[in-house]
Amino acid sequence: MVIVTQKACQITLLSLCYLIMARFVDQARIYVKAGDGGSGCVSFRREKYVPRGGPDGGDGGDGGDVVLLTDPQVHTLYDFYHQVHFYAENGKHGMGKKMKGKDGEDLILRVPVGTLVRDAETGEILGDLTKPGQTLVVARGGKGGRGNAHFATPTRQAPKFAEKGTPGEERWLILELKLIADVGLVGFPNAGKSTLLSRITSAKPKIADYPFTTLEPNLGVVSLSEGETFIVADIPGLIEGAHKGLGLGHEFLRHIERTRIILYILDITRGEDISKDIESLQRELYLYNPKLLEKDFLIALNKIDTIKTEERKAKLERLKALFKGEHANKIFAISAVTGEGIKDLLNALANQVNKIRQSEVLT
Ligand SMILES: Nc1nc2c(ncn2[C@@H]2O[C@H](COP(=O)(O)OP(=O)(O)OP(=O)(O)O)[C@@H](O)[C@H]2O)c(=O)[nH]1
Ligand SMILES: [Mg+2]
Structure with missing residues:
Protein backbone atom coordinates (compact mmCIF):
# COMPACT_ATOMS: atom_id res chain seq x y z
CA MET A 1 0.00 0.00 0.00
CA VAL A 2 2.84 2.33 0.98
CA ILE A 3 4.64 1.48 -2.24
CA VAL A 4 1.57 2.31 -4.29
CA THR A 5 1.26 5.71 -2.59
CA GLN A 6 4.96 6.47 -3.10
CA LYS A 7 4.67 5.60 -6.74
CA ALA A 8 1.58 7.75 -7.12
CA CYS A 9 3.50 10.66 -5.54
CA GLN A 10 6.39 10.13 -7.91
CA ILE A 11 4.11 10.14 -10.91
CA THR A 12 2.33 13.29 -9.74
CA LEU A 13 5.68 15.00 -9.14
CA LEU A 14 6.94 13.97 -12.55
CA SER A 15 3.84 15.20 -14.32
CA LEU A 16 4.07 18.46 -12.36
CA CYS A 17 7.68 18.95 -13.51
CA TYR A 18 6.60 18.11 -17.02
CA LEU A 19 3.81 20.68 -16.90
CA ILE A 20 6.15 23.39 -15.63
CA MET A 21 8.72 22.61 -18.30
CA ALA A 22 6.17 22.35 -21.05
CA ARG A 23 4.93 25.81 -20.37
CA PHE A 24 8.18 27.65 -20.61
CA LYS A 178 16.94 35.58 -23.05
CA LEU A 179 13.81 37.66 -23.05
CA ILE A 180 14.13 41.13 -24.41
CA ALA A 181 12.19 43.60 -22.32
CA ASP A 182 12.74 47.24 -21.43
CA VAL A 183 12.00 46.88 -17.74
CA GLY A 184 12.67 43.83 -15.57
CA LEU A 185 10.84 43.44 -12.24
CA VAL A 186 13.08 42.17 -9.45
CA GLY A 187 11.86 41.47 -5.93
CA PHE A 188 11.33 38.95 -3.18
CA PRO A 189 8.51 36.45 -3.60
CA ASN A 190 5.09 37.92 -2.80
CA ALA A 191 6.27 41.54 -3.25
CA GLY A 192 3.57 42.11 -5.86
CA LYS A 193 5.52 41.91 -9.12
CA SER A 194 2.85 39.97 -10.98
CA THR A 195 0.11 42.15 -9.50
CA LEU A 196 1.90 45.22 -10.86
CA LEU A 197 2.33 43.61 -14.29
CA SER A 198 -1.36 42.77 -14.43
CA ARG A 199 -2.23 46.33 -13.38
CA ILE A 200 -0.11 48.12 -15.98
CA THR A 201 -0.41 45.74 -18.93
CA SER A 202 -3.03 43.36 -20.30
CA ALA A 203 -0.93 40.34 -19.24
CA LYS A 204 -2.71 37.91 -16.91
CA PRO A 205 0.00 36.38 -14.74
CA LYS A 206 -0.90 34.13 -11.84
CA ILE A 207 -1.16 36.08 -8.59
CA ALA A 208 -1.41 34.48 -5.15
CA ASP A 209 -0.69 35.05 -1.54
CA TYR A 210 2.18 32.58 -1.30
CA PRO A 211 5.82 32.71 -2.38
CA PHE A 212 7.02 31.44 -5.77
CA THR A 213 3.72 31.85 -7.54
CA THR A 214 5.59 32.89 -10.66
CA LEU A 215 7.66 30.03 -12.06
CA GLU A 216 8.18 31.34 -15.55
CA PRO A 217 8.79 34.88 -16.79
CA ASN A 218 5.76 36.84 -18.02
CA LEU A 219 5.90 39.70 -20.46
CA GLY A 220 3.49 42.59 -20.86
CA VAL A 221 3.33 45.76 -22.92
CA VAL A 222 2.67 49.09 -21.22
CA SER A 223 0.88 51.56 -23.53
CA LEU A 224 0.91 55.18 -22.45
CA SER A 225 -1.57 57.69 -23.81
CA GLU A 226 1.01 59.40 -26.04
CA GLY A 227 1.39 56.21 -28.07
CA GLU A 228 4.53 55.29 -26.20
CA THR A 229 5.03 51.65 -25.32
CA PHE A 230 7.55 49.62 -23.40
CA ILE A 231 7.82 45.98 -22.42
CA VAL A 232 7.94 44.75 -18.85
CA ALA A 233 9.17 41.33 -17.74
CA ASP A 234 7.91 39.83 -14.50
CA ILE A 235 10.27 37.11 -13.32
CA PRO A 236 10.17 34.66 -10.40
CA GLY A 237 10.92 35.96 -6.90
CA LEU A 238 14.50 36.05 -5.63
CA ILE A 239 15.53 35.19 -2.10
CA GLU A 240 18.73 35.66 -0.14
CA GLY A 241 21.04 32.77 -1.01
CA ALA A 242 19.48 32.33 -4.48
CA HIS A 243 23.01 32.23 -5.91
CA LYS A 244 23.55 29.05 -3.85
CA GLY A 245 20.40 27.57 -5.34
CA LEU A 246 17.98 28.55 -2.57
CA GLY A 247 14.37 29.12 -3.61
CA LEU A 248 14.18 28.86 -7.38
CA GLY A 249 17.87 29.73 -7.69
CA HIS A 250 18.95 32.69 -9.77
CA GLU A 251 19.27 31.22 -13.25
CA PHE A 252 16.22 33.16 -14.44
CA LEU A 253 18.16 36.40 -13.85
CA ARG A 254 19.52 35.83 -17.33
CA HIS A 255 16.29 37.46 -18.50
CA ILE A 256 17.24 40.64 -16.67
CA GLU A 257 20.63 40.78 -18.39
CA ARG A 258 18.99 42.23 -21.46
CA THR A 259 16.52 44.63 -19.96
CA ARG A 260 17.26 48.32 -20.15
CA ILE A 261 16.12 49.08 -16.62
CA ILE A 262 15.58 47.15 -13.43
CA LEU A 263 12.56 47.99 -11.32
CA TYR A 264 12.97 46.68 -7.79
CA ILE A 265 9.65 45.92 -6.14
CA LEU A 266 9.77 46.07 -2.34
CA ASP A 267 6.98 45.07 0.00
CA ILE A 268 6.47 47.87 2.51
CA THR A 269 4.92 45.47 5.01
CA ARG A 270 8.14 43.49 5.37
CA GLY A 271 9.95 44.47 8.56
CA GLU A 272 11.08 47.85 9.82
CA ASP A 273 14.15 48.44 7.72
CA ILE A 274 13.17 48.07 4.11
CA SER A 275 16.64 49.17 2.97
CA LYS A 276 17.96 45.74 3.98
CA ASP A 277 15.73 44.23 1.30
CA ILE A 278 17.16 46.32 -1.47
CA GLU A 279 20.66 45.52 -0.29
CA SER A 280 20.11 41.79 -0.35
CA LEU A 281 18.39 41.91 -3.75
CA GLN A 282 21.31 43.85 -5.18
CA ARG A 283 23.76 41.44 -3.57
CA GLU A 284 22.06 38.50 -5.28
CA LEU A 285 22.16 40.32 -8.61
CA TYR A 286 25.84 41.11 -8.09
CA LEU A 287 26.65 37.48 -7.34
CA TYR A 288 24.92 36.42 -10.53
CA ASN A 289 26.52 39.06 -12.74
CA PRO A 290 28.18 42.24 -11.37
CA LYS A 291 27.22 44.08 -14.57
CA LEU A 292 23.57 43.97 -13.50
CA LEU A 293 24.30 46.61 -10.90
CA GLU A 294 25.53 48.98 -13.59
CA LYS A 295 22.06 49.06 -15.09
CA ASP A 296 19.74 51.95 -14.49
CA PHE A 297 17.13 51.20 -11.88
CA LEU A 298 14.04 52.51 -10.12
CA ILE A 299 12.52 51.31 -6.87
CA ALA A 300 8.82 50.83 -6.18
CA LEU A 301 7.76 50.53 -2.57
CA ASN A 302 4.58 48.48 -2.96
CA LYS A 303 1.47 47.77 -0.84
CA ILE A 304 1.26 51.30 0.62
CA ASP A 305 -2.50 50.80 0.92
CA THR A 306 -1.86 48.48 3.84
CA ILE A 307 -0.17 50.93 6.22
CA LYS A 308 -0.89 54.33 7.76
CA THR A 309 0.37 57.48 6.07
CA GLU A 310 2.90 58.37 8.82
CA GLU A 311 4.45 54.94 8.80
CA ARG A 312 4.59 55.03 5.04
CA LYS A 313 6.40 58.38 5.10
CA ALA A 314 8.92 57.20 7.67
CA LYS A 315 9.79 54.10 5.66
CA LEU A 316 10.06 56.08 2.46
CA GLU A 317 12.42 58.61 4.07
CA ARG A 318 14.62 55.85 5.44
CA LEU A 319 14.92 54.34 1.99
CA LYS A 320 15.61 57.71 0.36
CA ALA A 321 18.38 58.37 2.87
CA LEU A 322 20.09 55.25 1.60
CA PHE A 323 20.07 56.52 -1.96
CA LYS A 324 21.29 60.07 -1.74
CA GLY A 325 21.46 62.46 -4.67
CA GLU A 326 19.69 61.68 -7.91
CA HIS A 327 18.84 58.13 -6.89
CA ALA A 328 16.53 59.47 -4.20
CA ASN A 329 14.23 60.62 -7.02
CA LYS A 330 14.04 57.09 -8.28
CA ILE A 331 11.98 55.80 -5.38
CA PHE A 332 8.20 55.56 -5.79
CA ALA A 333 5.54 54.60 -3.29
CA ILE A 334 2.80 52.59 -4.99
CA SER A 335 -0.09 50.23 -4.50
CA ALA A 336 -0.38 47.69 -7.30
CA VAL A 337 -3.85 46.90 -5.98
CA THR A 338 -5.43 50.38 -5.72
CA GLY A 339 -3.31 51.98 -8.44
CA GLU A 340 -2.01 54.76 -6.20
CA GLY A 341 1.31 56.22 -7.34
CA ILE A 342 1.43 54.10 -10.48
CA LYS A 343 1.00 56.93 -12.96
CA ASP A 344 4.14 58.70 -11.73
CA LEU A 345 6.07 55.45 -11.74
CA LEU A 346 5.07 54.69 -15.34
CA ASN A 347 6.02 58.18 -16.51
CA ALA A 348 9.42 57.87 -14.84
CA LEU A 349 9.96 54.44 -16.40
CA ALA A 350 8.96 55.71 -19.84
CA ASN A 351 11.36 58.68 -19.53
CA GLN A 352 14.20 56.47 -18.48
CA VAL A 353 13.54 53.89 -21.22
CA ASN A 354 13.42 56.66 -23.84
CA LYS A 355 16.69 58.14 -22.64
CA ILE A 356 18.42 54.78 -22.89
CA ARG A 357 16.88 54.01 -26.29
CA GLN A 358 18.13 57.36 -27.61
CA SER A 359 21.62 56.81 -26.28
CA GLU A 360 21.61 53.38 -27.98
CA VAL A 361 20.75 55.01 -31.30
CA LEU A 362 23.63 57.46 -30.89
CA THR A 363 26.23 54.84 -30.03
N1 LIG B 1 -2.78 45.09 -0.22
C1 LIG B 1 -1.99 44.87 -1.27
N2 LIG B 1 -1.71 43.61 -1.65
C2 LIG B 1 -0.93 43.44 -2.72
C3 LIG B 1 -0.39 44.52 -3.47
N3 LIG B 1 0.35 44.01 -4.48
C4 LIG B 1 0.28 42.67 -4.37
N4 LIG B 1 -0.49 42.31 -3.31
C5 LIG B 1 -0.81 40.93 -2.88
O1 LIG B 1 0.40 40.28 -2.57
C6 LIG B 1 0.30 38.88 -2.91
C7 LIG B 1 1.44 38.49 -3.81
O2 LIG B 1 1.29 39.13 -5.06
P1 LIG B 1 2.00 38.62 -6.40
O3 LIG B 1 1.75 39.65 -7.41
O4 LIG B 1 1.62 37.23 -6.70
O5 LIG B 1 3.51 38.67 -5.92
P2 LIG B 1 4.83 38.28 -6.73
O6 LIG B 1 5.87 39.27 -6.36
O7 LIG B 1 4.52 38.16 -8.17
O8 LIG B 1 5.17 36.88 -6.07
P3 LIG B 1 6.02 35.65 -6.68
O9 LIG B 1 5.50 35.35 -8.04
O10 LIG B 1 5.76 34.56 -5.73
O11 LIG B 1 7.45 36.07 -6.69
C8 LIG B 1 -1.06 38.70 -3.55
O12 LIG B 1 -1.94 38.21 -2.57
C9 LIG B 1 -1.46 40.11 -3.95
O13 LIG B 1 -2.85 40.31 -3.97
C10 LIG B 1 -0.72 45.85 -3.03
O14 LIG B 1 -0.30 46.85 -3.59
N5 LIG B 1 -1.51 45.96 -1.94
MG1 LIG C 1 4.64 36.57 -9.39
Missing part, protein backbone atom coordinates in the same frame (compact mmCIF):
# COMPACT_ATOMS: atom_id res chain seq x y z
CA VAL A 25 11.33 26.07 -21.95
CA ASP A 26 14.14 28.57 -22.07
CA GLN A 27 17.14 26.34 -22.60
CA ALA A 28 17.71 23.45 -24.99
CA ARG A 29 20.55 21.21 -26.12
CA ILE A 30 20.19 19.99 -29.69
CA TYR A 31 22.17 18.09 -32.30
CA VAL A 32 22.30 19.44 -35.83
CA LYS A 33 23.73 17.73 -38.90
CA ALA A 34 23.90 19.36 -42.29
CA GLY A 35 23.37 17.29 -45.43
CA ASP A 36 26.31 15.46 -47.01
CA GLY A 37 27.33 16.41 -50.50
CA GLY A 38 26.26 13.89 -53.15
CA SER A 39 29.02 11.97 -54.95
CA GLY A 40 30.06 12.75 -58.48
CA CYS A 41 29.12 10.14 -61.05
CA VAL A 42 31.30 7.88 -63.20
CA SER A 43 29.59 7.46 -66.54
CA PHE A 44 30.42 7.42 -70.28
CA ARG A 45 28.37 8.60 -73.19
CA ARG A 46 26.52 5.79 -74.88
CA GLU A 47 24.94 6.73 -78.14
CA LYS A 48 24.14 4.94 -81.32
CA TYR A 49 26.95 5.32 -83.85
CA VAL A 50 29.19 6.98 -81.29
CA PRO A 51 31.66 4.40 -80.13
CA ARG A 52 33.68 5.21 -77.03
CA GLY A 53 31.70 8.28 -76.01
CA GLY A 54 33.62 10.41 -73.55
CA PRO A 55 33.07 10.64 -69.79
CA ASP A 56 29.77 12.33 -68.89
CA GLY A 57 29.36 11.74 -65.14
CA GLY A 58 27.58 14.70 -63.49
CA ASP A 59 28.45 16.39 -60.18
CA GLY A 60 26.83 15.52 -56.88
CA GLY A 61 24.43 18.08 -55.34
CA ASP A 62 25.44 20.12 -52.27
CA GLY A 63 24.07 19.08 -48.88
CA GLY A 64 21.48 21.36 -47.22
CA ASP A 65 22.50 23.71 -44.37
CA VAL A 66 20.87 23.75 -40.97
CA VAL A 67 19.70 27.32 -40.40
CA LEU A 68 18.16 28.98 -37.34
CA LEU A 69 15.55 31.64 -38.09
CA THR A 70 14.02 33.95 -35.50
CA ASP A 71 10.24 34.02 -35.63
CA PRO A 72 8.26 36.48 -33.47
CA GLN A 73 5.40 33.94 -33.35
CA VAL A 74 7.61 31.48 -31.46
CA HIS A 75 7.94 32.29 -27.78
CA THR A 76 9.73 29.34 -26.22
CA LEU A 77 12.24 26.64 -27.07
CA TYR A 78 9.54 24.04 -26.40
CA ASP A 79 9.90 22.48 -29.87
CA PHE A 80 13.46 21.49 -28.99
CA TYR A 81 12.40 19.82 -25.78
CA HIS A 82 10.76 16.89 -27.55
CA GLN A 83 12.93 16.63 -30.61
CA VAL A 84 16.66 16.90 -30.17
CA HIS A 85 18.22 15.63 -33.42
CA PHE A 86 17.86 17.61 -36.63
CA TYR A 87 19.17 16.63 -40.06
CA ALA A 88 19.20 18.65 -43.27
CA GLU A 89 18.80 16.80 -46.55
CA ASN A 90 21.77 15.21 -48.31
CA GLY A 91 22.70 16.26 -51.84
CA LYS A 92 21.72 13.71 -54.50
CA HIS A 93 24.43 11.90 -56.43
CA GLY A 94 25.39 13.05 -59.89
CA MET A 95 24.08 11.13 -62.89
CA GLY A 96 25.04 10.30 -66.45
CA LYS A 97 24.65 12.77 -69.29
CA LYS A 98 26.40 15.33 -67.06
CA MET A 99 23.31 15.63 -64.92
CA LYS A 100 24.01 17.31 -61.59
CA GLY A 101 22.45 15.73 -58.50
CA LYS A 102 19.81 17.87 -56.76
CA ASP A 103 21.01 20.04 -53.88
CA GLY A 104 19.68 18.99 -50.46
CA GLU A 105 17.03 21.30 -48.94
CA ASP A 106 18.17 23.54 -46.10
CA LEU A 107 16.57 22.71 -42.76
CA ILE A 108 15.11 25.85 -41.20
CA LEU A 109 14.58 25.73 -37.44
CA ARG A 110 12.37 28.50 -36.06
CA VAL A 111 13.51 29.95 -32.74
CA PRO A 112 12.25 32.84 -30.59
CA VAL A 113 13.73 36.31 -30.92
CA GLY A 114 16.33 36.57 -28.14
CA THR A 115 17.93 33.16 -28.64
CA LEU A 116 21.61 32.92 -27.82
CA VAL A 117 23.36 30.07 -29.64
CA ARG A 118 26.48 28.35 -28.31
CA ASP A 119 28.56 25.41 -29.40
CA ALA A 120 27.86 22.86 -26.66
CA GLU A 121 31.43 21.52 -26.59
CA THR A 122 33.51 24.68 -26.72
CA GLY A 123 30.97 27.08 -25.22
CA GLU A 124 31.76 29.48 -28.07
CA ILE A 125 28.94 31.89 -28.88
CA LEU A 126 27.91 31.27 -32.47
CA GLY A 127 25.24 33.93 -32.60
CA ASP A 128 22.95 36.15 -30.64
CA LEU A 129 19.65 36.32 -32.48
CA THR A 130 17.98 39.50 -31.30
CA LYS A 131 16.01 40.63 -34.36
CA PRO A 132 12.95 39.10 -36.04
CA GLY A 133 13.78 37.30 -39.28
CA GLN A 134 17.47 36.96 -38.39
CA THR A 135 19.18 33.81 -39.64
CA LEU A 136 22.25 31.87 -38.56
CA VAL A 137 23.76 28.90 -40.38
CA VAL A 138 24.72 26.49 -37.61
CA ALA A 139 25.86 23.57 -39.79
CA ARG A 140 27.07 23.96 -43.34
CA GLY A 141 26.11 21.37 -45.94
CA GLY A 142 28.86 19.29 -47.61
CA LYS A 143 29.93 20.08 -51.16
CA GLY A 144 28.88 17.77 -53.97
CA GLY A 145 31.72 15.75 -55.56
CA ARG A 146 32.71 16.36 -59.19
CA GLY A 147 31.70 13.78 -61.78
CA ASN A 148 34.24 12.05 -64.01
CA ALA A 149 33.45 14.49 -66.86
CA HIS A 150 35.72 16.95 -65.01
CA PHE A 151 38.73 14.68 -65.03
CA ALA A 152 39.21 13.97 -68.71
CA THR A 153 42.59 15.12 -70.05
CA PRO A 154 44.24 14.54 -73.46
CA THR A 155 46.23 11.70 -71.93
CA ARG A 156 43.45 10.30 -69.74
CA GLN A 157 40.38 10.34 -71.88
CA ALA A 158 38.37 7.81 -69.91
CA PRO A 159 38.71 8.58 -66.19
CA LYS A 160 36.98 5.85 -64.20
CA PHE A 161 36.75 7.85 -61.04
CA ALA A 162 34.79 10.76 -59.60
CA GLU A 163 34.93 12.75 -56.38
CA LYS A 164 32.97 11.83 -53.29
CA GLY A 165 30.84 14.53 -51.72
CA THR A 166 32.16 16.05 -48.47
CA PRO A 167 30.25 15.36 -45.27
CA GLY A 168 27.94 18.02 -43.84
CA GLU A 169 28.98 19.71 -40.59
CA GLU A 170 27.55 18.36 -37.36
CA ARG A 171 27.60 19.72 -33.84
CA TRP A 172 25.74 19.95 -30.57
CA LEU A 173 24.30 23.34 -29.74
CA ILE A 174 23.02 25.02 -26.60
CA LEU A 175 20.12 27.35 -27.25
CA GLU A 176 19.35 29.82 -24.52
CA LEU A 177 16.40 32.17 -24.58
